[in-house]
Amino acid sequence: MSVDATAQQQGAGVSLLRDPKVRAVFFQVLVIVLFAAFVFYVGNNTIVNLEKRGIASGFGFLSQPAGFGIGIVVFMDYVAQTSTHGDVLIIGVINTLTVSLSGIILATILGFFFGVLRLSKNWIVNKIATVYIEVIRNVPLLVQLLFWYFAVLSVLPVVRDSIKIGDNLIINNRGVYFPSIIPESGFAIIPVAFVIGIIASIFMSKWAHKRQDETGQQFPVFFASVGLILGLPIIAALISGLPFGFEYPKASRFNIGGGWVLEPEFLALLIGLSIYTGAFIAEIVRSGINAVSHGQTEAAHSLGIRPNITMRLVILPQALRVIVPPLTSQYLNLTKNSSLATAIGYPEITAIFAGTSLNQTGQAIEIIAMTMAFYLSISLLISMFMNWYNKRIALVER
Amino acid sequence: MAIVKTERHPELPPPASQTGVVGWLRENLFSNWLSTFLTVISIYVVWQAMSTLINYAIIDATFVGTTREDCTGAGACWVFIKARFGQNMYGFYPEAERWRINVGYVLGAIGLFLVLSDYIKNKKWPAIYLFVIYPVVCYFLFYGGFGLEKVETSQWGGLFLTLVLASVSIFVALPLGIVLALGRRSDMPVVRMVCVGFIELIRGVPLITVLFMASVMLPLFLPEGQNFDKLVRALVGMSLFSAAYMAEVVRGGLQAIPKGQMEAAKSLGLGYWQSMGLIILPQALKISIPSIVNTFIGLFKDTTLVLIIGLLDLLSVIKAGTTDKNWLGMATEGYLFVAAVFWVFCFGMSRYSIWLENKLHTGHKR
Structure with a gap:
């Protein structure tokens, strides 16, 4: 597709106008000039318009008090009167990340589950998975979100008639309440033990790998890791004498105090995003597994490897190479789609920062640019991580 | 003393457990204990789901009536949809003028049929009709002019607006996407940078955020x-957005x-636009149609x-309806x-796209 191929033609008698190199330079200069003119025109209009409306550009608004309430705030304190638009931005970012991360985990589980069901030889199981995928993929996400929020979660009983499961799980139209853990002194040992467990299991898996290479003996890495990661914190908690208490949600007539709560906005968004993205992931998983040649399965079987080990050691590692790139873009889509929360009032960055803050301050350019920059950097981060992972599992050829 | 059978033994029928309904059931539903277990659970789940859904949507539902009070059944109240059907389909488009939209639908359906149909080999005139004449006709038909009463876009709504948004965006996005894709594969660094940056x-x-x-x-x-009207602003946003995605699709085809x-093409003496327009793009677009x-x-x-930006498409009209007291x-x-x-x-x-993929997939099919 190279234009240079024709460069040899240029010689005596060829007009400069027909020289592809000259044309290329001319065309690019034209593009630059047009682009600059466009930027100048737009910039000029913007400055005039901003002056007319009396809006001072700049980021000073970030330290002005916001003055509106936010329904869901975690990890920080927010007071409508004193907290600033900068705080609003941070809350928005935290909420976006919370719902995206939980959504990614749930959607992956759902997607792999239904992707495998879709490949099942059992006719009815296969059809159930197909129906799930075909129904969910062909209905707009926004419709699904509104459905979950207004048609399912909002019609749950009011506080007075809450559904109680056991004594500690309370469900009503304000959310799902469950006991919270109140740390007491010495609580820090539990997360520390958890981290130690993770590190220890990483070293153990390396050691087990090495031992298998040298002696051929296998080691139950998976169960040992689970034991380490879950067992160590439990042992630590028991030794230090359970340094935490529970606070149970208490229902009064009109309100529920104490405990932790998952708000309906968060739940609707999480359920909607996970189910929607899960359907796409299921298709990706199915096509990834199908992409592994059937000869691989036959070869494994002829070596006497049992079916589930064939799946785990032969098919899945090869399928992952096909699955990972489109999976990445689904994770990105999920993160971007979390912006639909605007419609159901979950306070993530688009809803409160690009919505409420923008309406209050009128700093359209700064706010939209910051919001876009946030999503762009998330996209970059996720794709960088996934590229690294992809490279790690990519086919190493001789 | 060997016993040798001299005539052929009559063929036995296949075992009853491997053919017919029984064979199918054994093969697909009860092949082993896990499969049987899954089948039983699935049948229970499907039965529950289907009976709930059918009870809700059909058996217990109310279809006849004009107000909320007519819905006495335990199931769905489809009267809600029926009573506001005009709004759901056309928004606040004046009732007397709604025939114009229907005419637009019919003209569009004819154009689509002519372009997509297999029976018509020469697609030149159908294409000119659908992509040049039809949009112009629709503009005057829907917005007004030539003696037709003017209908402001703020009155457009419902499914009609949804269709307008989708078709106009795709109509703008496809050519723009092709240009962007060509730009992204261009040899000129400045052009490439602008296109990559935008995409x-x-x-x-x-x-x-784009909207x-x-x-x-x-x-x-x-x-x-x-000042643009609200609909045009949304259209600009949607078209730019889909153009970027379209560009990547077309680039896949080009690659x-x-x-x-x-x-x-070059060796035949064709220039860049000639080789693109006559040789490369027709092939690239064909394989990227799905x-x-x-x-x-x-x-x-x-x-x-x-x-979210306040236009009354199908979803917004319904949502507005659900908040009606x-x-x-x-x-x-x-x-x-x-x-x-x-x-x-x-x-x-999506079925059409799969069908098309199979039709265009000539060659390496097993």
């Missing part, structure tokens, strides 16, 4: 006094064309997002209806 910027952000940008920032970008095609249809499905679903508590019916409408459109298009 990656748009693909990295959610559609809502916000279009609705909040476009008025700032233009000289004072020039699949072997280099030899371009070299052959992906283009998929992008269109995505775009069609994304039109619902205009709800005469029709409180109709959220389930409303959203199920919207979901069903979108499902029919999107599922139809």
Whole structure:
């Protein structure tokens, strides 16, 4: 597709106008000039318009008090009167990340589950998975979100008639309440033990790998890791004498105090995003597994490897190479789609920062640019991580 | 003394457990204990789900009536959809003028049929009709002019607006996407940079922020006094957004064309635009048609997002209906209806795309 191929033609008698190199330079200069003119025109209009409306550009608004309430705030304190638009931005970012991360985990589980069901030889199981995928993929996400929020979660009983499961799980139209853990002194040992467990299991898996290479003996890495990661914190908690208490949600007539709560906005968004993205992931998983040649399965079987080990050691590692790139873009889509929360009032960055803050301050350019920059950097981060992972599992050829 | 059978033994029928209904059941539903277990659970789940759904949507549902009070059954109140059907389909488009939209639908259906049909080999005139004449006719038909009463776009709504948004965006996005894809593969660094920058910027952000940008920032970008209407602003946002996605689809198609095609075109003395227009693009677009249809499905679903910037598409009209004080508590019916409408459109298009893929997939098929 190279234009240079024709460069040899240029010689005596060829007009400069027909020289592809000259044309290329001319065309690019034209593009630059047009682009600059466009930027100048737009910039000029913007400055005039901003002056007319009396809006001072700049980021000073970030330290002005916001003055509106936010329904869901975690990890920080927010007071409508004193907290600033900068705080609003941070809350928005935290909420976006919370719902995206939980959504990614749930959607992956759902997607792999239904992707495998879709490949099942059992006719009815296969059809159930197909129906799930075909129904969910062909209905707009926004419709699904509104459905979950207004048609399912909002019609749950009011506080007075809450559904109680056991004594500690309370469900009503304000959310799902469950006991919270109140740390007491010495609580820090539990997360520390958890981290130690993770590190220890990483070293153990390396050691087990090495031992298998040298002696051929296998080691139950998976169960040992689970034991380490879950067992160590439990042992630590028991030794230090359970340094935490529970606070149970208490229902009064009109309100529920104490405990932790998952708000309906968060739940609707999480359920909607996970189910929607899960359907796409299921298709990706199915096509990834199908992409592994059937000869691989036959070869494994002829070596006497049992079916589930064939799946785990032969098919899945090869399928992952096909699955990972489109999976990445689904994770990105999920993160971007979390912006639909605007419609159901979950306070993530688009809803409160690009919505409420923008309406209050009128700093359209700064706010939209910051919001876009946030999503762009998330996209970059996720794709960088996934590229690294992809490279790690990519086919190493001789 | 060997016993040798001299005649052929009559053929036995296959075992009853491996053929017919029984064989199918054994093979597909009860092949081992795990499968049997799954089958039993699945049948229970399906039975529960189907009976709930059918009871809700058909048996216990109310179909006849005009107000909320007519819905006495325990199931769905489809009266809600029926009573506001005109609004759901056309928004606030004046009732006396709604025939214009229907005429537009019919003209569009004829054009689509002519272009997509297998029976018509020469697609030149159908294409000119659908892509040049039809949009112009529609503009005057829907907006007004030539003696037709003017209908402001703020009165457009319902499914009609959804279809307008989707078709105009795709109509703008496809050519723009082709240009962007060509730019991205260009040898000129400046052109390439501009195209890559635009595509990656748009693909990295959610559609809502693009729509916000279009609705909040476009008025700032233009000289004072020039104000677009809301629909046009949404259309600009949606078209730019889908153009970026379309560009990547077309680029995929371009990359699949072997280099030899371009070299052959060059050696025949064709210039860049000639070789692109006559040799490369027809092949590239043909193989990317299924992906283009998929992008269109995505775009069609994304039109619902205009709800957030306050346009009255199908979803917004239904949502507005559910907050009407005469029709409180109709959220389930409303959203199920919207979901069903979108499902029919999107599922139809996705089947079409699969069918097309199989039809165009000549060659390496096993």
